[in-house]
Amino acid sequence: MFPVYEEKKENLHLHSRIARHESPHLHNSVEFIYLTEGCLELGMGQELFHMEEGDFAVLFPEVIHHCQVFSGENNKACYLWAQPILCGQFASVMQKYCPKNPVIKKPQVHRDIVNAIRCLKLDKKEQNPNLVVEQAYVQILLARSIPAFNLQEKSSVESNDIIYQTVSYIAKHFKEEMSLEKMARDMGVSKFTLSRVFSGTFHRNFNQYLNEQRLNYVCVHLECTDKSITDISMDAGFESQRTFNRVFRERYKMTPREYRNLYREKFVLQNEII
Known part of the structure; x- marks a missing residue:
C-alpha cells in the first residue's frame, strides 16, 4: 500500500485530540507532536519510537511516518503542522536532513517548547492568526529541538x-x-x-x-x-x-x-x- 501524501493548505494547523493509529503518510509541512497524556508509538522509516507523556517529537517535511497506539488508557496529544514558509533558515536543513530519532524525552524538552505550544494554542482559540507571530513561535520550536537531534540525510533512511x-x-x-x-x-x-x-x-x-x-x-x-x-x-x-x-x-x-x-x-x- 502506498503511503498517503497530505498537502497542508494553510500555513499552520494545530489540533489537540486523542492519539490514534495513523497509516504511513508524508506531507509538505513539518509536524510537531507533544504528548500530553498516555503513550504513543511513532514510526519513521523502519524504526518505531516510544513516546510518553511530556515527550516531544518533530517530523521533518517529506518523511514517511506513522503512529500506533497499543495502550488502552487515555492517550492525548497536541499536533501542530507548519509550512516551510514559517520555518525561516531551518527550512533548508529540513529539506535535506531528518533526525535519526525524532523524539525528545520529557526531561530534555526545553521549557520554551512548551511555552510556544501553549501560546499557539491560545492564539488559535482566540482565532487571531498572525503570520509574524506564527513564524516566531515555530522557529522557537525548531531552534530548541533541532540541536537535540542527531541528523542524517533523508536518503539514508532505509526504505x-x-x-x-x-x-x-x-x-x-x-x-x-x-x-x-x-x-x-x-x-x-x-x-x-x-x-x-x-x-x-x-x-x-x-x-x-x-x-x-x-x-x-x-x-x-x-x-x-x-x-x-x-x-x-x-x-x-x-x-x-x-x-x-x-x-x-x-x-x-x-x-x-x-x-x-x-x-x-x-x-x-x-x-x-x-
Whole structure:
C-alpha cells in the first residue's frame, strides 16, 4: 500500500485530540507532536519510537511516518503542522536532513517548547492568526529541538518504498539539471511508473513538484540572505529566469522582490513588537 501524501493548505494547523493509529503518510509541512497524556508509538522509516507523556517529537517535511497506539488508557496529544514558509533558515536543513530519532524525552524538552505550544494554542482559540507571530513561535520550536537531534540525510533512511525514494531523490538532486527520464533511469524504474507516483500520490506532475522544492529553497534565501535574486534562483536549479519568475508568481501571487521586501517589513515589525 502506498503511503498517503497530505498537502497542508494553510500555513499552520494545530489540533489537540486523542492519539490514534495513523497509516504511513508524508506531507509538505513539518509536524510537531507533544504528548500530553498516555503513550504513543511513532514510526519513521523502519524504526518505531516510544513516546510518553511530556515527550516531544518533530517530523521533518517529506518523511514517511506513522503512529500506533497499543495502550488502552487515555492517550492525548497536541499536533501542530507548519509550512516551510514559517520555518525561516531551518527550512533548508529540513529539506535535506531528518533526525535519526525524532523524539525528545520529557526531561530534555526545553521549557520554551512548551511555552510556544501553549501560546499557539491560545492564539488559535482566540482565532487571531498572525503570520509574524506564527513564524516566531515555530522557529522557537525548531531552534530548541533541532540541536537535540542527531541528523542524517533523508536518503539514508532505509526504505524500498518508491514514494520515499522519490522524495529522497529530489531532496538530494533538486539543484541539478533534472528530467523525469533521468530520474527514472537513476532509480531503476520506468518513467511511466514514476509519472503515476507524482500524479496519483502527490497530485501534481514531476515539474510542478520539482519547482515547489526549488521554491522552498529560494524563499529561505530570500528571507535569510542578501544574495541577488538571480543567483538564488540559479542556485536552486532554475535555468531560466523567466520560468523562475512565472512559477514564483503562480505560487506566491507576487514577485520575488516583493516577497523579500514584505518579509523584511514583517521582520522589522516583529522586532518592534518584541
